[in-house]
Amino acid sequence: MGGVALDVGDSRVKAPDGGWGWAVLAGCFVITGFSYAFPKAISVFFKELIREFGVGYSDTAWISSILLAMLYGTGPLCSVLVNRLGCRPVMMVGGLFASLGMILASFATSIIHIYLTAGVITGLGLALNFQPSLIMLNRYFSEKRPLANGLSAAGSPVALCCLSPLGQVLQYQYGWRGGFLILGGILLNCCVCGALMKPLVAPKNLKAKSFEEDNDKEEEGKEEKKKPKAKLLDFSVFKDGGFVIYTVAASIMVLGLFVPPVFVVSYAKELGNEDTKSALLLTILGFIDIFARPTCGIIAGLKWVRPRCVYLFSFAMLFNGVTDLIGSQAKDYASLVVFCVFFGVSYGMVGALQFEVLMAIVGTEKFSSAIGLVLLMEAIAVLVGPPGAGRLLDATKKYMYVFLLAGSEVVLSAVVLATCNFFFIKRKPQEPSHKLECITVTDDTKTEVCSRPLEVNDEEEKGEREEQEKETKREVSKELKEEEEKDKEKVDEVRPKSVTVDSQEVEKFLKEPQLNGGMTPSPETCL
Numbered sequence: 001m002g003g004v005a006l007d008v009g010d011s012r013v014k015a016p017d018g019g020w021g022w023a024v025l026a027g028c029f030v031i032t033g034f035s036y037a038f039p040k041a042i043s044v045f046f047k048e049l050i051r052e053f054g055v056g057y058s059d060t061a062w063i064s065s066i067l068l069a070m071l072y073g074t075g076p077l078c079s080v081l082v083n084r085l086g087c088r089p090v091m092m093v094g095g096l097f098a099s100l101g102m103i104l105a106s107f108a109t110s111i112i113h114i115y116l117t118a119g120v121i122t123g124l125g126l127a128l129n130f131q132p133s134l135i136m137l138n139r140y141f142s143e144k145r146p147l148a149n150g151l152s153a154a155g156s157p158v159a160l161c162c163l164s165p166l167g168q169v170l171q172y173q174y175g176w177r178g179g180f181l182i183l184g185g186i187l188l189n190c191c192v193c194g195a196l197m198k199p200l201v202a203p204k205n206l207k208a209k210s211f212e213e214d215n216d217k218e219e220e221g222k223e224e225k226k227k228p229k230a231k232l233l234d235f236s237v238f239k240d241g242g243f244v245i246y247t248v249a250a251s252i253m254v255l256g257l258f259v260p261p262v263f264v265v266s267y268a269k270e271l272g273n274e275d276t277k278s279a280l281l282l283t284i285l286g287f288i289d290i291f292a293r294p295t296c297g298i299i300a301g302l303k304w305v306r307p308r309c310v311y312l313f314s315f316a317m318l319f320n321g322v323t324d325l326i327g328s329q330a331k332d333y334a335s336l337v338v339f340c341v342f343f344g345v346s347y348g349m350v351g352a353l354q355f356e357v358l359m360a361i362v363g364t365e366k367f368s369s370a371i372g373l374v375l376l377m378e379a380i381a382v383l384v385g386p387p388g389a390g391r392l393l394d395a396t397k398k399y400m401y402v403f404l405l406a407g408s409e410v411v412l413s414a415v416v417l418a419t420c421n422f423f424f425i426k427r428k429p430q431e432p433s434h435k436l437e438c439i440t441v442t443d444d445t446k447t448e449v450c451s452r453p454l455e456v457n458d459e460e461e462k463g464e465r466e467e468q469e470k471e472t473k474r475e476v477s478k479e480l481k482e483e484e485e486k487d488k489e490k491v492d493e494v495r496p497k498s499v500t501v502d503s504q505e506v507e508k509f510l511k512e513p514q515l516n517g518g519m520t521p522s523p524e525t526c527l
Contacts, residue, residue, distance in 0.1 A: 150297015292348025
């Protein structure tokens with residue numbers, strides 16, 4: 001690997017659920033904010049770009065579309081790089097790309113240059129930061145992972161509330177070129193976040209044990225001559241029915257999920273509201289979203305909720321879709337405000353749960369490949385959804401049909417995810433804890449405990465772990481007691497019964513040596 005310290009994650013290393021993980025969470029918070037908010041925040045420069053290059057609004061809108069397409073579509077590439085080089089170097093290089101793209105865009109002389117720099121290069125840099133940050137978050141948190149995902153996802157609305165006003169100030173003070181240059185410098189903070197992603201390393205005693213086990217295997221001749229190379233992109237995740245169902249449902253959901261935030265401001269203007277008043281709707285939506293994501297993360301981490309987080313995610317999508325359907329009937333500004341409040345809650349729930357559910361389905365080892373493949377499928381939907389809704393608006397001239405279409409797509413995704421998981425996915429018996437010990441009961445009723453942990457493919461849910469652990473302990477103790485009772489019975493059957501001997505007969509026998517071949521026997525012989 002060229003001397004690179006890989007952070008592929010050792011199955012024997014337990015997630016710390018704290019410690020340095022909070023620094024990783026802070027970095028993931030910033031990266032998530034840049035990744036999701038930057039394509040939207042850059043739209044404040046569109047008017048200046050239209051005036052500068054003499055293009056239309058649809059031409060400048062391609063900048064945000066290319067950014068999102070690169071963020072989602074390069075998922076498999078990110079998975080390969082992470083599996084080959086590790087998260088930290090990939091993120092730091094990605095930060096350089098994100099900054100370089102905006103700096104080069106400040107010297108652009110045509111809209112095509114903007115596409116290639118701010119769109120492709122910056123989009124690729126953000127993608128190389130977003131996916132590895134989620135992978136590291138998954139490795140550092142296990143029991144507190146729902147909360148960590150909720151806090152990380154809150155970076156998106158927070159960054160949007162900060163970057164949009166900042167973009168307007170930069171445009172007013174320095175113009176679009178100066179604004180792009182300063183934003184490029186701000187994106188260098190992605191390198192700082194990448195430096196926080198310290199790989200998890202196994203303890204020294206654990207390394208020594210694994211080294212001794214490898215030596216024993218070599219001596220016994222059981223170790224293979226050539227170890228198979230790690231897969232750069234593991235397509236075996238498609239053999240998991242839960243992953244396939246999630247991918248299909250998520251792709252359908254993305255078709256309509258991002259449509260209402262794009263059109264709600266124009267919808268308000270269509271009803272005769274002022275520009276500033278209409279733009280306030282997005283602020284309301286983002287403010288609600290900030291609090292909805294961490295709150296949903298806390299709820300998803302509850303003992304009785306976490307094993308059923310798939311159905312909570314289905315409820316969040318259903319809530320979001322029904323909100324779109326009802327919001328399509330809005331006739332005044334007050335009804336749109338109510339719509340934005342409920343949409344902010346449901347949108348925050350979806351954002352907090354989408355990657356938590358994927359982590360729970362595929363586990364830590366396959367998550368790096370799974371998220372890349374999922375994002376690739378969602379990239380297609382992202383490029384189809386909003387443009388398709390725009391064409392429907394051009395054809396009908398009514399926003400009601402746009403919101404009805406978006407709501408129907410999200411509701412359909414919720415139904416697909418919930419029903420398919422209920423009818424087609426059988427719950428697998430899971431191990432009692434994330435890192436188990438191999439318990440072997442021998443014939444002599446002694447219990448041998450192996451220090452080598454078993455590999456757990458699926459992430460164990462906290463509530464079920466405790467119950468399963470208790471049941472396992474009861475079964476093992478019951479078996480040990482039964483074996484002890486059987487062994488005692490066998491020993492009692494084999495052991496000779498005690499014989500009582502009269503002392504007078506012993507003395508008589510000792511006085512008559514001729515009966516014993518002329519030899520005087522010892523008392524032990526008599527007994």
